[in-house]
Amino acid sequence: MTSMNSACWTLRTCSGRSWCQGRRVLMEQRNGFRKASKKTDRGGFETHQVTDTVKSSITTPMAESVPPARSYFLKQLYKPLIFTLGFSGGSFGVAAIWQYESLKSRMKSYLDDVRADWLEKLRPPKQGAFRKQVNQWWNNLSEGQKAVSGIIVLNGLVFCLWRVPSLQRTMVRYFTSNPASRSLCLPMVLSTFSHFSLFHMAANMYVLWSFSTSIVSMMGKEQFFAVYLSAGAVSSFASYISKIVTGRFGPSLGASGAIMAILAAVCTKMPEAKLAIIFLPMFTFTAGNAIKAIMAIDSAGLIMGWRFFDHAAHLGGALFGIWYALYGNEFIWKKREPLVKMWHEFRNGPPRSGDS
Numbered sequence: 001m002t003s004m005n006s007a008c009w010t011l012r013t014c015s016g017r018s019w020c021q022g023r024r025v026l027m028e029q030r031n032g033f034r035k036a037s038k039k040t041d042r043g044g045f046e047t048h049q050v051t052d053t054v055k056s057s058i059t060t061p062m063a064e065s066v067p068p069a070r071s072y073f074l075k076q077l078y079k080p081l082i083f084t085l086g087f088s089g090g091s092f093g094v095a096a097i098w099q100y101e102s103l104k105s106r107m108k109s110y111l112d113d114v115r116a117d118w119l120e121k122l123r124p125p126k127q128g129a130f131r132k133q134v135n136q137w138w139n140n141l142s143e144g145q146k147a148v149s150g151i152i153v154l155n156g157l158v159f160c161l162w163r164v165p166s167l168q169r170t171m172v173r174y175f176t177s178n179p180a181s182r183s184l185c186l187p188m189v190l191s192t193f194s195h196f197s198l199f200h201m202a203a204n205m206y207v208l209w210s211f212s213t214s215i216v217s218m219m220g221k222e223q224f225f226a227v228y229l230s231a232g233a234v235s236s237f238a239s240y241i242s243k244i245v246t247g248r249f250g251p252s253l254g255a256s257g258a259i260m261a262i263l264a265a266v267c268t269k270m271p272e273a274k275l276a277i278i279f280l281p282m283f284t285f286t287a288g289n290a291i292k293a294i295m296a297i298d299s300a301g302l303i304m305g306w307r308f309f310d311h312a313a314h315l316g317g318a319l320f321g322i323w324y325a326l327y328g329n330e331f332i333w334k335k336r337e338p339l340v341k342m343w344h345e346f347r348n349g350p351p352r353s354g355d356s
Contacts, residue, residue, distance in 0.1 A: 144212035152209070155255065177191040189233055204254060204256055208262065231260075235261070235314070235316040261320045269325050
């Protein structure tokens with residue numbers, strides 16, 4: 001097991017409504033987000049100004065004004081709540097239809113392969129040693145590793161977009177989640193594919209890769225994607241609630257909330273499985289104790305106000321993963337039959353005349 005220090009890191013930026021909470025927001029020191037200076041104006045309010053540009057000529061946009069009342073944000077939570085419920089339900093609905101189409105396509109491909117098997121002997125072998133090695137590497141991967149490969153590639157592409165100076169405002173607005181932003185809903189999902197720090201992304205993707213085989217073998221790739229995407233929205237919503245209640249506003253990003261759901265689901269289903277830290281393989285512990293320890297640390301961080309990680313997002317994702325492992329599969333995934341039946345009838349159209 002790798003270290004869970006990868007998290008939904010908090011950037012020192014403010015986006016959307018052109019204001020900053022007059023408090024210190026933590027940032028990614030290793031990747032160039034530098035501490036902003038504080039100045040007190042004549043009215044007694046503290047404002048933040050960017051004094052330095054970040055490395056790679058990336059400047060973090062900041063704004064200044066007095067934050068609105070907390071009650072205003074509490075009223076705004078209904079939109080993220082509706083989005084979380086709708087997006088999660090839609091994810092499971094799409095996953096159910098995807099599984100139906102996959103099974104149907106698999107059966108058709110099997111029959112086609114049986115009929116055309118004799119043609120394979122007539123086809124010339126594929127040329128190119130590199131292509132052969134890539135195909136061999138891909139075929140040796142587990143279904144879970146193949147499933148998360150797309151997620152890892154997508155995270156890498158978003159990481160590269162953070163390096164483009166002209167895209168900084170867009171990235172902060174849509175690829176960081178912040179209850180003070182004009183864009184509230186879409187960033188709840190997009191931020192789970194967003195990393196500014198290379199170490200942050202590498203640690204998160206390593207954990208996802210490590211647990212991919214177990215989770216996909218338990219759920220199947222379609223259900224796994226539904227859980228992963230839903231966990232991203234749920235963890236972001238938990239982060240919104242925490243920031244509004246505590247008044248510690250600021251953008252967050254990272255896949256840790258969704259990955260915590262996967263980790264928690266695996267540890268709940270296989271509590272006696274042995275895990276180890278990548279740098280300390282001689283120390284082993286059970287999966288059940290691991291998830292308890294991680295949640296205890298995040299609970300302490302949330303209560304004590306640690307700002308290096310988004311502990312609320314971690315806890316939200318972990319609780320969602322535990323709930324889904326215990327009850328979600330029974331109450332959500334196993335209830336998909338009516339939807340699949342409706343899709344089957346829609347796809348095949350009305351019965352023809354003369355058909356029974």
